[in-house]
Amino acid sequence: MSETLERRLATHPRYAALQAEVAEFLFHEVELIDDRRYDEWLALLAEDLVYFMPQRMNVKFGEHAARENTRAGTGISWFEEDKWTLGKRVAQIQTGVHYAEEPLSRVCHMLSNVRITAAVPSLDDPAEVTVSSRFLVYQNRVEYENYTFIGKRHDVLRRHGDSWLVARREILLDQTVLLAKNLSIFF
Amino acid sequence: MSSSAFRPADYIDNERGLISREIFVNPELHRQELDKLFTRAWLFVGHESQVPLAGDFFQSRMGDESVILCRDKAMQLHVFLNSCRHRGMKVCRYDSGNTSLFTCPYHSWAYGLDGKLLGVPQFRELYQHTLDKDANSLITVGRMHNYKGAVFATWDPGAPDFETWLGGAKEHLDLVLDCRDGRPGGSEVIGVHKWIFPSNWKFAAENFLGDTYHNISHRSVDLIGIGPSARAGVTGRRDNEMDKAKHIWAGFPAGHGVHSAILPEDNEYIPSFMNDPEVEEYFRHCFYERKRRMGEKSRLIPFTGNLFPNISFHGRQPRNLCNWHPHSPTETEGWRFFLVDADAPAVVKDFLRRYYMRYSGPAGMTEQDDMENWLYATAASRGAIARRHPFNYQQSLGKWDVTAEGGHNSWQVSEQNPRNYYRVWAEFLNGSPWDVLVGGDPSYRQQAAQ
Numbered sequence: 212m213s214e215t216l217e218r219r220l221a222t223h224p225r226y227a228a229l230q231a232e233v234a235e236f237l238f239h240e241v242e243l244i245d246d247r248r249y250d251e252w253l254a255l256l257a258e259d260l261v262y263f264m265p266q267r268m269n270v271k272f273g274e275h276a277a278r279e280n281t282r283a284g285t286g287i288s289w290f291e292e293d294k295w296t297l298g299k300r301v302a303q304i305q306t307g308v309h310y311a312e313e314p315l316s317r318v319c320h321m322l323s324n325v326r327i328t329a330a331v332p333s334l335d336d337p338a339e340v341t342v343s344s345r346f347l348v349y350q351n352r353v354e355y356e357n358y359t360f361i362g363k364r365h366d367v368l369r370r371h372g373d374s375w376l377v378a379r380r381e382i383l384l385d386q387t388v389l390l391a392k393n394l395s396i397f398f
Numbered sequence: 399m400s401s402s403a404f405r406p407a408d409y410i411d412n413e414r415g416l417i418s419r420e421i422f423v424n425p426e427l428h429r430q431e432l433d434k435l436f437t438r439a440w441l442f443v444g445h446e447s448q449v450p451l452a453g454d455f456f457q458s459r460m461g462d463e464s465v466i467l468c469r470d471k472a473m474q475l476h477v478f479l480n481s482c483r484h485r486g487m488k489v490c491r492y493d494s495g496n497t498s499l500f501t502c503p504y505h506s507w508a509y510g511l512d513g514k515l516l517g518v519p520q521f522r523e524l525y526q527h528t529l530d531k532d533a534n535s536l537i538t539v540g541r542m543h544n545y546k547g548a549v550f551a552t553w554d555p556g557a558p559d560f561e562t563w564l565g566g567a568k569e570h571l572d573l574v575l576d577c578r579d580g581r582p583g584g585s586e587v588i589g590v591h592k593w594i595f596p597s598n599w600k601f602a603a604e605n606f607l608g609d610t611y612h613n614i615s616h617r618s619v620d621l622i623g624i625g626p627s628a629r630a631g632v633t634g635r636r637d638n639e640m641d642k643a644k645h646i647w648a649g650f651p652a653g654h655g656v657h658s659a660i661l662p663e664d665n666e667y668i669p670s671f672m673n674d675p676e677v678e679e680y681f682r683h684c685f686y687e688r689k690r691r692m693g694e695k696s697r698l699i700p701f702t703g704n705l706f707p708n709i710s711f712h713g714r715q716p717r718n719l720c721n722w723h724p725h726s727p728t729e730t731e732g733w734r735f736f737l738v739d740a741d742a743p744a745v746v747k748d749f750l751r752r753y754y755m756r757y758s759g760p761a762g763m764t765e766q767d768d769m770e771n772w773l774y775a776t777a778a779s780r781g782a783i784a785r786r787h788p789f790n791y792q793q794s795l796g797k798w799d800v801t802a803e804g805g806h807n808s809w810q811v812s813e814q815n816p817r818n819y820y821r822v823w824a825e826f827l828n829g830s831p832w833d834v835l836v837g838g839d840p841s842y843r844q845q846a847a848q
């Protein structure tokens with residue numbers, strides 16, 4: 212969506228209320244993760260969810276749009292998962308013998324810069340909204356292990372009764388070589 | 399400890415199956431590894447499918463140093479140290495791409511795709527009669543070899559041929575690089591994971607040498623089922639292709655070690671990849687095609703392996719080659735190159751890449767638990783008291799057959815592969831000649847010396 216369209220969206224009379232509603236939903240969602248209420252978190256994910264974290268690359272100026280990130284649907288990324296796989300990840304933690312998360316890490320998600328960049332069919336009665344945000348996720352593991360994951364998220368949320376479901380999540384971690392031994396947490 | 403005082407026996411006691419923790423934490427031993435081992439051993443650099451066109455390059459690593467793998471206009475592959483001859487600046491800072499020149503950002507010396515120094519600003523005024531351009535080409539590897547698309551290199555021009563170094567591990571590496579239907583070669587890399595983990599690099603290498611004993615650490619994925627037939631109700635993290643097979647842990651004179659499996663004589667296809675009937679049909683076809691093509695030899699199927707020193711592989715489910723690049727005694731950069739048959743149908747490639755992503759690497763449900771173990775094993779081996787007590791490598795001590803090549807075969811879960819690996823490791827740090835480094839028996843040594 213172009214900058215002008217985004218601005219037009221932001222000045223729409225309905226924008227502020229919808230932005231607040233969507234932000235509240237996202238804050239609630241990460242709270243479930245940080246509180247380790249994984250089953251409740253899974254319930255917020257659409258059945259046809261795409262959960263995607265590309266790898267990032269150093270490329271020549273001018274090639275960023277084409278080559279900076281790995282793409283969904285082809286090749287290898289950090290994550291390209293569906294709800295089934297995320298359910299498996301939750302089930303794995305719940306076995307109590309997934310040693311990369313046993314004992315559990317302490318995880319704290321901070322979300323900011325929440326903006327609606329598209330609404331379908333309209334802001335007045337949206338069935339789906341595209342939301343961009345920034346994340347800072349802190350992970351503390353066992354005693355001395357600390358990781359900070361910072362980046363951008365692009366979510367597509369689908370209207371579900373008086374709440375939302377996550378239909379698509381793209382997680383752009385701002386690192387090329389992953390500066391962590393594992394990605395054992397949810398974003 | 400000075401290098402002249404290095405005595406392998408102080409660290410490696412294979413008679414008693416004891417190996418010092420020092421080799422996993424000691425900065426001086428690490429420095430010696432960089433100096434004496436990574437400067438000589440054959441290392442894996444990348445795959446030709448990553449640089450298919452003239453001018454394509456892929457920035458890689460050998461040991462703790464950056465190198466460039468590139469293809470010149472004549473389609474020849476080259477591997478250079480990624481460091482300008484003038485003041486050492488990295489001449490390539492893109493992970494991959496296409497170029498006609500590597501131009502140094504610092505003072506703009508420019509190198510061709512064959513590494514030759516071509517351009518020097520103000521050459522005539524400043525360097526005429528002093529600078530020999532040919533002598534200031536990018537530093538090139540001593541030897542390079544493209545084996546079925548996988549590119550290997552060593553800094554030592556006196557190193558033996560790649561295949562001599564590989565020895566009997568060749569037929570196992572073939573199982574990784576050949577097409578699933580038995581045609582030689584034909585694989586392509588579909589992506590590379592790169593990540594840092596706080597552990598000694600040898601923990602990772604050793605894991606792939608055939609540490610089947612650590613299977614239990616993956617109980618969580620085995621319980622929930624993430625394999626290629628998981629949606630069809632098969633538990634575990636892979637299919638049960640090896641259920642009726644005889645397992646073999648084979649070690650080779652140059653320090654390589656594999657865990658492979660030999661299917662029974664009257665073997666039939668075991669249903670696998672059942673999450674998708676189309677993919678299942680493809681692998682069923684490949685199985686019988688391979689059997690037809692290779693006959694008796696098709697009974698050998700791969701599991702894991704490690705080529706000395708830091709090249710690991712998973713041969714089948716999932717399928718990849720790994721590099722364990724040392725950063726410090728207690729920090730490693732892992733690179734994992736994921737492989738598929740280049741001409742596999744799109745639906746098969748898509749199935750495989752999804753399976754690879756949920757299985758492998760830092761985001762993979764299986765290997766996260768490996769990283770956790772390597773980290774805390776390294777950390778808990780640092781202490782003064784801990785270092786007084788060697789690691790125990792007594793598993794299946796003495797229970798192996800010697801092979802004609804001078805290697806060994808074990809028929810039960812065994813730590814003979816790591817014992818053999820650390821024997822070669824000590825020879826490298828000893829500065830031993832190549833015939834010792836690759837040779838168990840004399841005829842084999844002769845071959846290496848030619």
Ligand code: FES
Nearest residue numbers: 482484485502505
């Ligand atoms: S360091 Fe490369 S030109 Fe000076």
Ligand SMILES: [Fe+2]
Nearest residue numbers: 612616765768
């Ligand atoms: Fe493992």
